[in-house]
Amino acid sequence: MTPALDIRGLCKSFDRPAVAGLDLTVRAGEFYSLLGPNGAGKTTTLRMVAGLLPPDSGSIHICGIDALRSPVEAKQIVAWVSDEPMIYDKLTPYEYLEFVAGLWSLDAGEAETRARDLMDWLGLSPHAHERCEGFSKGMRQKVALAGALVHGPRIIILDEPLTGLDAGSARQVKRVLRERVAAGNTVIMTTHILEVAERMADRVGIIAGGRLIAEGTLDELRRQSGKNHTSLEDTFLALVAEQQVAA
Amino acid sequence: MAGSLTWFANHELRLAWRDWLSMMTAGRRGRERVVAIALVVFIVFAHLLAWYFVARYVNVGTEPDKPALVVITGTVLLSWSLLMSQAMESVTRAFYARSDLDLILSSPAAARKIFAVRIGAMALSVILMAALLGAPIINVAIARGGARWLGAYGVVIAMGATAAACSVALTVALFRTIGPKRTRLASQIVAAVIAAVFIIGLQVAAILSHGSLSRMVFLESDTLVALVPEIDSLLWLPARAALGDLSALAIVLGGSLGLLGLAILVFSARFGDHAIAASSVTVTGARQASRSGFRGRSPARVLRQKEWTLLLRDPWLVSQTLMQLLYLLPPALLLWRSYGQGTGALIVLVPVLVMAAGQLAGGLAWLAISGEDAPDLVATAPVLAQHIVRAKVEAVLGGIAIAFAPFIAALAFLSVYHALIAALGILAAAAAATGIQFWFRKQATRRYFRHRQTASRFATFAEAFSSISWAATAALAVGGSWAAFFPAAIGIGILLGARWMSPHKS
Numbered sequence: 001m002t003p004a005l006d007i008r009g010l011c012k013s014f015d016r017p018a019v020a021g022l023d024l025t026v027r028a029g030e031f032y033s034l035l036g037p038n039g040a041g042k043t044t045t046l047r048m049v050a051g052l053l054p055p056d057s058g059s060i061h062i063c064g065i066d067a068l069r070s071p072v073e074a075k076q077i078v079a080w081v082s083d084e085p086m087i088y089d090k091l092t093p094y095e096y097l098e099f100v101a102g103l104w105s106l107d108a109g110e111a112e113t114r115a116r117d118l119m120d121w122l123g124l125s126p127h128a129h130e131r132c133e134g135f136s137k138g139m140r141q142k143v144a145l146a147g148a149l150v151h152g153p154r155i156i157i158l159d160e161p162l163t164g165l166d167a168g169s170a171r172q173v174k175r176v177l178r179e180r181v182a183a184g185n186t187v188i189m190t191t192h193i194l195e196v197a198e199r200m201a202d203r204v205g206i207i208a209g210g211r212l213i214a215e216g217t218l219d220e221l222r223r224q225s226g227k228n229h230t231s232l233e234d235t236f237l238a239l240v241a242e243q244q245v246a247a
Numbered sequence: 248m249a250g251s252l253t254w255f256a257n258h259e260l261r262l263a264w265r266d267w268l269s270m271m272t273a274g275r276r277g278r279e280r281v282v283a284i285a286l287v288v289f290i291v292f293a294h295l296l297a298w299y300f301v302a303r304y305v306n307v308g309t310e311p312d313k314p315a316l317v318v319i320t321g322t323v324l325l326s327w328s329l330l331m332s333q334a335m336e337s338v339t340r341a342f343y344a345r346s347d348l349d350l351i352l353s354s355p356a357a358a359r360k361i362f363a364v365r366i367g368a369m370a371l372s373v374i375l376m377a378a379l380l381g382a383p384i385i386n387v388a389i390a391r392g393g394a395r396w397l398g399a400y401g402v403v404i405a406m407g408a409t410a411a412a413c414s415v416a417l418t419v420a421l422f423r424t425i426g427p428k429r430t431r432l433a434s435q436i437v438a439a440v441i442a443a444v445f446i447i448g449l450q451v452a453a454i455l456s457h458g459s460l461s462r463m464v465f466l467e468s469d470t471l472v473a474l475v476p477e478i479d480s481l482l483w484l485p486a487r488a489a490l491g492d493l494s495a496l497a498i499v500l501g502g503s504l505g506l507l508g509l510a511i512l513v514f515s516a517r518f519g520d521h522a523i524a525a526s527s528v529t530v531t532g533a534r535q536a537s538r539s540g541f542r543g544r545s546p547a548r549v550l551r552q553k554e555w556t557l558l559l560r561d562p563w564l565v566s567q568t569l570m571q572l573l574y575l576l577p578p579a580l581l582l583w584r585s586y587g588q589g590t591g592a593l594i595v596l597v598p599v600l601v602m603a604a605g606q607l608a609g610g611l612a613w614l615a616i617s618g619e620d621a622p623d624l625v626a627t628a629p630v631l632a633q634h635i636v637r638a639k640v641e642a643v644l645g646g647i648a649i650a651f652a653p654f655i656a657a658l659a660f661l662s663v664y665h666a667l668i669a670a671l672g673i674l675a676a677a678a679a680a681t682g683i684q685f686w687f688r689k690q691a692t693r694r695y696f697r698h699r700q701t702a703s704r705f706a707t708f709a710e711a712f713s714s715i716s717w718a719a720t721a722a723l724a725v726g727g728s729w730a731a732f733f734p735a736a737i738g739i740g741i742l743l744g745a746r747w748m749s750p751h752k753s
Binding site: 050051052072073075076078079080082086087088089090091092094095097098099100101102103104105107108109111112115128129130131133144147 | 533534535536537538539540541542543544545546548549550553556557560561620621622623624625626627628629630631
């Protein structure tokens, strides 16, 4: 089966190497969580996958599409949600979703039905025709998420989507993501909230120094760390510490 | 000593210096030498320009007559209105945009001292800007008219100090009367209006009385000289001070510095409260008319539509953009007066239109390109990058077409040739300004529109000189001169230089 995401030898340097020969495979229909300490290269990796940054070298295949050679085709099936929701203050959620539908050249009727469903699921319907400028961070993040999902992406990439959300909003976002995975889509998410990764992810990848240092289910990671840690937090810290010693 | 006035002053100066350096070099290291050379070229050019224009005004006797006093006072007032506008901007920025207010106000240091230094620093920056812009004129006046013109530097200091004091007082008054929520928009509009009204007012008066766009024609007119107070009036003190009258200089300088001191004394204690009030302002989103049914449109069309919706829904951006169009009022008036009187006045009108188009296009291009609020969304859309840029450029040029089409149509009734030259000039100036904004794009939020120049001084100067070059090209072309090729070549050279200096050329 064609993987949802296949990265080979991916490199990107700024003042120093941020991603150094990364190999990563995410299966179709799984919830994959990418963890790592600050500056590990998680966001840089995902921004390259989303087409926001050109890599120095390496390859990225999204559902079999070469994302570097055919970026428009790849972008058609990918959604990107960053930790800082970037939406238009002077547009309403309804208008924002209509704008996204236009950018993705969607059928207007079908897109509107999807937009209304999403606004219902995310509790945005009562505010559908209010300009976003007065919205809280949580509301803005939900608008951004609705925008990411309205074009029916097969792969949803989220960079710290729960940062700054209150418990209620975080629960709504997690529920929507679970439903997407249940519907056969792939979710790739970075998070610093290890409990979320532990509870939601099918597999977890740990990245440090721009490389993947461990990958697997929680049980597999525990075995890789070589110690009988019970929580993902302990396992994560042990694996990162090992990598730092080795480096 | 930490916490003292001098310690805070040192801190503010260091920040101001680094901001300035970053602005001048567009944040790129190793550009200091290029910036220094560009500054030297600019200073030499400004002095040559001043030599040409100021020469005939500097040979005023020690006992100046009324016309001389009117011209000098008019120039002082014109410059002061620009300084006042700049100072209002600085004060508003200090209230709303400084990220260190929480740190300052939560520290055990005396807030009064910090804000006293901050108001003083604002005054200093206004004075330095005035001195920088006024230096070529004053230096030429000193060289040709004698050392007594040194008094003009004293007047520049007085102008900066009073502008800073008045702007602090006016902004605080706005805070107290209309509240922090409305003050931001109101003070920015006031800042723009102050600068525009005096310049435009003089031009309108010149057109109505003499059929000319030149402010000097009006200032030197017998009508105005007959209307103003007699030669011994206090109104002429700044002009006398500029001419080296030491007692006048002492009064002007002492009075203005006293006013600044008073403003610092009265307002520094409450400055922190107002700054906190400004930072706590919450925005409530307006409700749009609900409608159902998405409209199926192409990516290019939704991008263009989005740019226009965002602009039209932001009263502050609309006011800032309209302010640029306000400068078109005098040429419109001149055009109206020129009907049936031949095409003589059009030689002045066409370059003004071209210049205005360049400036307006620069502003709109910044909003569309650098002021994109959701850059990640647009960049991850399945649309080729060049198609996104093209849609945004179309949105900008569409706006220019809407703004200038009535002028071109009116011109065409007078002279098709002049209309054609104006249309080509407008297109060239707008396209060049858009190109420069694209090459020097730097992600920013739209509320920094007024400070877009700070992202890159080079881009700002390139945009301004490009508009001037195309305006000069149009002026010479409507006069039927082959010399039009020279400023056109300079305009193309500026574009190539901007492309070469662009941080995005790779």
